Amino acid sequence: AxxxxxxxxxxxxxxxxxxxxxxxxxxxxxxxxxxxxxxxxxxxxxxxxxxTGQSIRIGISGVPGAGKSTFIEAFGSMLCEKGHRVAVLAVDPSSTVTRGSILGDKTRMELLSRNPQAFIRPSATGGTLGGVNRKTRETMLICEAAGYDVILVETVGVGQSETTVRSMVDFFLLLMLTGAGDELQGIKKGIMEIADALLINKADGENRTRALIAKGEYNRVLHYLQPATTGWETKAYMCSSLTGEGIEDIWEVIGQFRETTIQTGGFEARRKAQLLDWMHSMAQDYLRATFFGNQQVAKLLPSIEEAVASGEISPTSAVQQLVAIYENAIMKK
Ligand code: GDP
Known part of the structure; x- marks a missing residue:
């Protein structure tokens, strides 16, 4: 750079x-x-x-077309109007390939990007989800130090990106589409289980009735799921990012969440756990990279793999051999 x-x-x-x-x-x-x-x-x-640490960190996810950028434009502008300073970041592991499938295109969030109280940063590129993860976390800290008190982290539902964002935010918001019951079947239970709120977007015009029905159905499903945050009930809400209806309400919900979890101690506990998680995953990344990046290990790995594949040696003894090779190599340094 x-x-x-x-x-x-x-x-x-x-x-x-x-x-x-x-x-x-x-x-x-x-x-x-x-x-x-x-x-x-x-x-x-x-x-x-x-x-750092003074902001509320909010993750926002949803399938492409769910209305993430339209929602963030409306939600972010509303927050700026209330006097908040809003930073929008993105986790998009696919952007390395597609060159920024989210936030990349300048026409998105046009209003918000011109707002002096908002700061929009496209997804970090270059590398693995682990790399993007570190960069986003550190960018979040920098934005907090610059005085942004609401951090929105957007992600598309690709691979691990949703769990990654969950692991760095206080509140995780999942945008949903209205429509027939068919998408209810298609929706992954796992993703609902990491959400602190489901938000059915596009609840306007002819869609409003369908949104209401969907809301009831989602709430019924949620009732049987483990909540993402202890002491907080994940529920479905509706909004329209076009008309603005329900946009303020979701900010109120987030405020209630913050109050409740600060009171129970869950807010602090999650942040502490996230820091430790982060440290461990960075240590693991580092060790994996140095282990497999070691010249001796890299040189002997193919033959050891072959020996395991052909049943000559067990995976356990293969690992013992590799570790011995590695330890030997670093001793000599
Ligand atoms: P993203 O891919 O999740 O970022 O989705 P976009 O924000 O780009 O929205 C996809 C399409 O849905 C766009 O054509 C938006 O204008 C439309 N859209 C987004 N929010 C709403 C809404 O609340 N109501 C209606 N009717 N359309 C919406």
């Missing part, structure tokens, strides 16, 4: 002053995979850390 020669101090001060140019550059720094940038990014984050 091309970056200006700013000092750590300049990054930190610029972000704290919400200088949007510096803010964008600080995020680019965090997204960079260049070793020199990574060290500097960690120093910047370290200094910003005391100024």
């Amino acid at each position: 091309r970056l200006p020669r700013l000092s750590v101090d300049q990054y930190v001060t610029g972000v704290r002053e919400n200088n949007r140019t510096v803010l964008a550059q600080a995020i680019t720094l965090v997204e960079s995979n260049a070793p020199a940038h990574m060290d500097m990014a960690q120093e910047v984050i370290k200094q910003l850390l005391p100024h």
